[in-house]
Amino acid sequence: MEELLAEIEEWNETRLSNDLQEIVKIASVSGEEQQLAHYLHERFTTLGLQSEIDRHGNVIARLIGDHPGPRIVLNSHMDTVGYGNGWTYDPLGAEIKDGRLYGRGSCDCKASIVTHILAAEQLVGRTQELHGELIITHVVEEEVQNKARKGTFKLLEDGFEADMAVNGEAIDMNIGLACGGMVELAVTTYGKRAHGSTPKEGVNAITNMFALASELLKLEPGYHPYTGEGSIVLGVIEGGERSSVVPDECRLKVSRFIVPGEKGEDFLADVEHIIEERKRQDASFQAKVEMTYVSKPALTDKNEPIVQGLTKAMETLGLPVTYSGTPQHNDADYLVNKGGIPTVIYGPGRIRLGHVPDEYVDLSEVVTAAKVLTLALYQVLTRSV
Incomplete structure (x- = not known):
């Protein structure tokens, strides 16, 4: 391990900034990841890994050790959200200023992708020491709100298996043991149409x-020490035809961001209870609710080998160790809940910078994260942790 430590200690921002600039300059908004997928496939092939682009567009690269052992997956997503307004930097310019690289996806999650490339490059010449297999999965359409389109979900549907995983997401340089989930409900209230001059002859669906x-907002969001407090958001409301007509229908989309220990079905039951109580108090009240989307929180135990590997790596490098989670949803959900794969969230960047104008990542964090990840993988795959 001393030799590996000496090698990664030589890493600096110059070593990785060119890679990250190249990747950020490749547009990869959800559904348009093909160019980046081919770039990564060629890069991994050149490094000496077994690489393919599967039928969904995911890049899957393999590094197989000379000895039997666990299968570790490094998972991250190639797609980004759209650019939006308010930028002072070119979203595809990958400009570096004061040690920060700016551009859409720089933080979420192309910096993590670069750390995976560096780890693979460092380990590819050490297969004689490795017990097990490293698989890198860079997937499509993680950012879309439809699990059937998500690359990680599709991988698992195809039977993908692993013993442990690192999900590359920005997490403020902490070790992430949890992610939040989200449930969306569509609520419709009904009334009786009437002329606006005689509103008492009707029933106002908007009212x-x-x-x-107002009852829904009295519900208390959940809390978990790793993800923080959940939330309830009234996101979309529609109803009515014109102000002179009492509306007979109103529609609401409401989301609840849930924490480990909560289920989307519980929120549905809460709203159904509110509707029944309103009906009991007011015979004219009519409403229905349906769940239109649900994703689950995920939680991984601190004693899992991959968590211990990252912990020991950070300690070896003299870094503070903090365990946390992400309040938002990510692919740790599917890896843990669908795949049964203990998953830790780890990657450079600050959570709050994803999806916003002038997204950036500190290059020093990318260097540090690459060192931690490489050392952790080496320790787990050489059974030194």
Whole structure:
């Protein structure tokens, strides 16, 4: 391990900035990841890994050790959200200023992809020491709100298996043991149409929605020490035709961001209970609710080997160790809950910078994260942790 430590200690921002600039300059908004996938496939092939682009567009690269052992997957996503307004830097310019690289996806999650490349490059010449297999999966459409389109979900549907995973997401340089989930409900209230001059002859569906929403907002979001407090968001409301007509229908989309220990079905039951209580109090009240989207929180035990590997690597490098999680949802959900794969979230960058104008990542963090990840993988795959 001393030799490996000496080698990675020589890493600096110059070593990785060119890679990250190249990747950020490749546009890869959800559904348009093909160019980046081919770049990564060629890069891994050149490094000496077994690489392929599967039928979904995911890049899958393999490094197989000379001895039997666990299968570790490094997972991250190639796609980004759109650019939006408010940028002072070119979203595809990958400009470096004061040690920060700016551009869409720089933080979420192309910096993590670069750390995976560096780790693979460092380990590819050490297969005689490795017990097990390293698989890198860089997937499509993680950012879309439809699990059937998500690359990681599709991999697992195809039967992908692993013993442990690192999900590369920005997490403020902490070790992430949890992610939040989200449930979206569509609520419809009904009324009776009437002329606006005689409103008492009708039943106002918008007024009914206000009454329901006020009760809904009294619900207390959950809390978990790794993800923090959940939230309830009234996201979309539609109803009515014109101000002179009492509306007979109003529609609301509401999301609840849930924490480990909560289920989307619980939120549905809460809203159903509110509706029944309103009906009991007001015979004219009519409403329905349906769950239109749900993703689950994920939680991994601190004693899992991959967590211990990252912990020991950070300690070896003299870095403070903090365990946390992400309040937002990510692919740790599917890896843990669908794949049964203990998953830690780890990658450079600050959570709050994803999806915003002038997204950036500190290059010093990318260097540090690459060192930690490489050392952790080496320790787990050489059974030194």
